Amino acid sequence: MAEDRGTGAPRSPAVRRGGDLQQGLLRFVGALAAALVALLIMANILLLQLVDQGTSPKRRPASSAQQAGNSQLLPPPTTGTSNRAAASEADRLTRTLTRHLDGLQSQLQPLSAAGASLGSLPAATSSIAGNLQALATSGNVFGTQLQSTNGGIAITNGQLRQVVGGLDAMNGALGATNATIASVRENTSGLKGSLGTLNATIQSLRDQFQALDREFALYFRIYCATLTPRPSGCP
């Protein structure tokens, strides 16, 4: 049987469940923190691939020059989506994303505090802990997807959709947690305060993630609309 550190006393089931909840919250916060970092990185590089593939410079350096007998000093200038314009757009989107992420970060603080205050929740909260575990898993998947996009510039449309799918999964988990909390709150008046805080925090997180979701949708629209020729996978 697990023991409380320092006292040697057997850990009660209620305390263990509270610990699970706290652990779940901490994992969730950790996963989100990783996702935040990855998002910032991704925001910086996302627009690089706007000019990838479909807009590789149309310069035909070798062939045209060689056909001209190698006598030409400069090959034709590059054309297509300007790297300068893409950089400017990436900076703008990064600023937008940063605003969202700053908001998320400020929401994570009370969430963590709420988790710490729920150390002795009754058995009814075990389902919340379970949902938070699922949330942490979703967060990890989400973070991993974002991290993977940092591994190379060749992010594909499919990967973008996976990221959006990850956000959806997190939204879903948040929704499930929210519903559980509402249910618990009805039956556990004593916990109303802390759960209310947690509930509001999670609602806010949902809003933030939905906003992020919209941002990614915007990225994808820009991605498809800006490039000439239109890359495969665009509607």
Add this chain to the structure above:
Amino acid sequence: MLAAVGGAALLAGCGASGRGSPKAPATNRLVLQAGAAPSSGECGFGELRGPQRGAGGATTAPSAGTYTYDLSGTETVPGTGQRRLPATSTSLVTPTARSQGVSCFGVHSRYSDRFSTSRVYLIRGDDVYIAASGFDTPNFVATILPRPAILAVAGAGTRWSGAFGGRTSGTYSVEILGRRAIAVGGQNVKAVELSSTARFRGEVDGTQKVDTWLAEGRSLVLREKSSSDLRFGGATERLSYRVSLRSLTPGGAGG
């Protein structure tokens, strides 16, 4: 995204020279002088066919002067074996010459008392090209004049490749890997990472791989990692190094 990155990665820091061109033939050496822009001939201005127009146009040459880099790496020369490079390297940037819408400047980089390289860059719009690349090593001196010039930085696109002819011909490919701020001398500079590979045939044979962080809009190398394996005649000379710029402010007055 790469708003007007300058500089160039390809060929930066090869150490080598021309086959059958034992040390010294002055005609094989690309000479860049402090305080003086490359000559019209070195820039290839005479080969331009009328006024040039490139997309964008805000990319500029770095300020003339001598830049100091932290250096680590090794050089391998036939007969003397491998030896560690000194702790610092310098790059002398010349003033800029202009003609028909094209800017031209030179960079002479010294990695040790035995290895140095010289390059002549052309800027048209936001495209940056290498028009000449000289190598000066203990055993050989050579200058490559790629035609068409090597596209070192593209104003549009994140991946490009090409081929060039001349007494040394070859192929190259470049990819933009990322973009972030890099601290140099206490200042944050927006930089773009370029990864390039070049293969040479002819007077110079071999391969060079370079990973470069360039200041956006300024053709200035902030950091670079390079490894080259080049053969001249039967001998292979290797240079492998990392450099990191100490300060954005150059010393000296144009080299």
